[in-house]
Amino acid sequence: MASTASFYGTNHGFQLGYNSGTIGPITIENHLPPGKFSEMCYELFADSRSWKERPETPPPPSSTVPFRRDPDFVDRGTLLDRILEKGSASPSRIALVGLGGVGKSQLVIEYSYQVRDRSPDTWVFWVHTSNAARFEQSYREIADRVKIPGRKDPKTNIFNLVSEWLHNEGKGKWMLILDSIDDDRFLHEIPLSSRDESDSRIPAQPLFNYLPLNAHGSIIITTRSRGVAAKMVEDGDIIAVESMDQIHAQTLFEKKLGKQENQEDIIELIAALEFMPLAIVQAAAYIKQRAPRSSVKQYLTEFQKNDYRKMSLLDYKGGQLRRDQEAKNSIILTWQISFNHLRQERPTAADLLSLMSFFDGHGIAEFLLYDRNQKGTNHDSMENETSDKDEISAVDSDVNDQFEEDIVTLRNFSFISVNMDGASFGMHGLVQLAMQKWLETNGQHEQWKQQFIQNLSKEFPKPEYRNWEKCELIFPHAQSAVAQLPHTDNLLEEWALLLNNAALFALSKGNIIEAEKMAVNVMKATKEKLGSEHESTLSSTNMVGLVLDRQGKYKEAEAMHRQALATREKVLGVDHLDTLISMSNLSLVLNKQGKYEEAEAIHRQTLAARERILGVDHPNTLTSIGNLGLILNRQKKYKEAEAMNRQALAGFEKVLGVDHPDTLTSRSILGFGLYMQEKYEEAEAMHRQALAGYNKVLGVDHPNTQTSIGNLGLVLDRQGKYEEAEVMHRQALAGFEKVLGVDHPNTLTSMDNLSLVLERQGKYKEAEAMHRQALAGYNKVLGADHPDTLASLSSLGTVLERQGKYEEAEEMNQQALATREKVLGVDHPNTLASMDNLSLVLERQGKYEEAEVMYQRVLAGYKKVLGADHPNTLASLSNLGMVLYRQGKYKEAEAMHRQALEVREKVLGVDHPNTLTSMSNLSLVLDGQGKYEEAEPMHRQALAGYEKVLGVDHAMTLMSMRYLSVVLKKQGRRDEALEVLHTYIQLQQLKLGPDHPDTISATADFNDWQPKHRKRDMVTRFFRKQ
Incomplete structure (x- = not known):
């Protein structure tokens, strides 16, 4: 079962998981870009750590309409009156529909000013709707304008924040203007984590749900498509905007x-x-x-x-x-x-308009437009030609003056508008379309397409965390560049670099669909025009592999990474940094498919090369250290893995800072390793710290954040904090379903983990149903032989065993064991775990001899593979001791438990939960031999230890309490036994409820143990009163 979290950059790192039957695994991956990090990182993160939002005074109502009122506006008969009539209804949602250029936007601009004139207490908000990115940007501008608390928090869901504000009647009246919404798919479609590559739609969350319909607000839409309008408003609320009549047209002219x-x-x-x-x-x-x-x-x-x-x-x-x-x-x-x-x-103004026609029509940043030299020279060459500072200053001044004159000219022709921020421009999409057609007719289209791509490629930075703000600003224009396929090799290389960087940024932000669209387009184009061995083709192949990996398509991802690696080794050599990136990515995919030995070998080879070439403190080297820790964790080599993970975390904190996404993922990986070693308190602290960081840096909906929530849920589960663990797992499951889809491996892992905590609370039916759903998903997505599928199969077997469905449970475990023996080998730890689970089912059915033989095999296997002192080996030793005890082989069982207790006290300490379990098991064996005087103090010691370490209501504490009551009863100390049992029942009812099988069994014993003249259902009556 695999759950994923990511680092970012063109280097690609970590993935982590655990498959051992009943414990749901988690996987984490890391992507880290190459290149030396700027020395500015420390200062940047120091600033971010010190930031804190200050309380703000709510502003008075105003308008965000980005255009000034037109003094030459012509009232076209009854059109504005109809808009006013329908807009005054409560609630109101209307649409203006008509061909581009008929004046829809001019009508709503004038209407917005009239609304403000009549009702100064009404907010007016302008929302750009060309795509999801611009829609989100507009919502952020709304949040800034009304000063919604929490808007600056990176973890905030801006759509929820603004929608809740609009729903709040206490905020006053408002009007929302959705301008030029001609392609509305991004508003209505739910994202899917895996789709046909030819599907070029850009779905997102159902953003339409964030458009409120209430009595104190109104929405007005402009669109060229009546079909779009019909999906958003009632037919009676669609207003057709047609060309002017002669009188109004003449007046306007x-x-x-x-x-x-x-x-x-x-x-x-x-x-x-x-x-x-x-x-x-x-x-x-x-x-x-x-x-x-x-x-x-x-x-x-x-x-x-x-x-x-x-x-x-x-x-x-x-x-x-x-x-x-x-x-x-x-x-x-x-x-x-x-x-x-x-x-x-004015040729320079014409040049500027030609360039602007290729950008996303809204928010064309000024800095993207300065370079209009088709040869691609930049201002650096101008500066290198002279050493005279005054001359340089004069040239810069002339350039700025020319640019401003060009802008004035274009505004005078109504080709463009200046946004209210003064630093970006708008250009209607129809104008852009017509302008590009004009460029084609005049043989200038390729030349300005080249300039557009060069400008974007130059300005789009490496998608490292410190550059995310600039990437976010330019990303909508990179989306526009996807359709602008170049015809020359040199320009194709720049286009490929731009879109590979943009795709990696999209992947960093959890936008898998857009990343896939960009990466696949680049790979097809570069392979066809530049050849399969070209650097651009290899980079895009690598990018497609990353997308497939994130989608859970591991076999396809492996094929991509093997292809890129083989070619890079041939063309660049084995020690080239790009070759090492491909090695790292391939090892991650192998890891996820359970091919641990090959993955480890590649990890070690990559780490050795990076240490030699880059040094031990380079982020790429730290990534490799973390990668190796991951694969060691997978193979249950916990001590070596922990050392690696601590080294990686310390390095990332030093080089990148504590809040960098790569640092947070490294912390999460270390937390998982600690969890696997049952160091729950430290693991919980690590996961809570990582989760807080993810919420702050990536936001609540990012896949890494959801993975961190699930990791914390696992630790809480092991600590017996079942209710909180269940909340965490349900939250993670809902998040993964929304962002990645129901069939994504991360979603299925979250489902399995939730099933486990439900099982521990005795909610067996719900747990079984969820396990079956997860197993079906794994079989469909990953195949029957995948390690995660087998782990899910084993977990289902466990919940069936808990319900007494022994035959089906045995069948499930037999199937998991047979497949693991075939896929992983007889001595693999996961194979031994399946054998252990099967032994338990046999034991529950009273097949003690068969179970004993299998436990012996498990113990021998763990000793051989993991060593005599490994936690799994000791657990197996304890299990063997219990089946010997059940057969009445008390001396052998006692010897087993004393051996396990002795080693655990030495390795783990006297207060470790596993040590206390050995103590409790030994007490049971002593109890079975009638050695009550020795058994009782050992039971009491185990109980006190559990209460101290795990709490009074933990499952292990309650089990120990139950054992103590039994040994007291056997010694004829009935009143003491009843007192302990009564306490147990009270805690059990509060923890798991009166209908849990253990509660029912204990209640029955409590009644049976009463003296004949007092026999009655005291406990049930007591809790009825409560």
């Missing part, structure tokens, strides 16, 4: 251009422009720009001369433009005329 004498030319022009507001505004801007040398008549004449150019634009295939040919054609033609003029009058 004259407001933009000024009063004109020749009304006939105006009427003819606006008719040629199909009365489309956007086309009219742009035509007026074109004429005004050239006045007095240009006029309405001249514009009309130029329009009528360009039939050939018009037809070439109409040849565009697909896209939103072709939804309505009559309306679109005139708009496209207007943009062509305007752009031709722009190119003639």
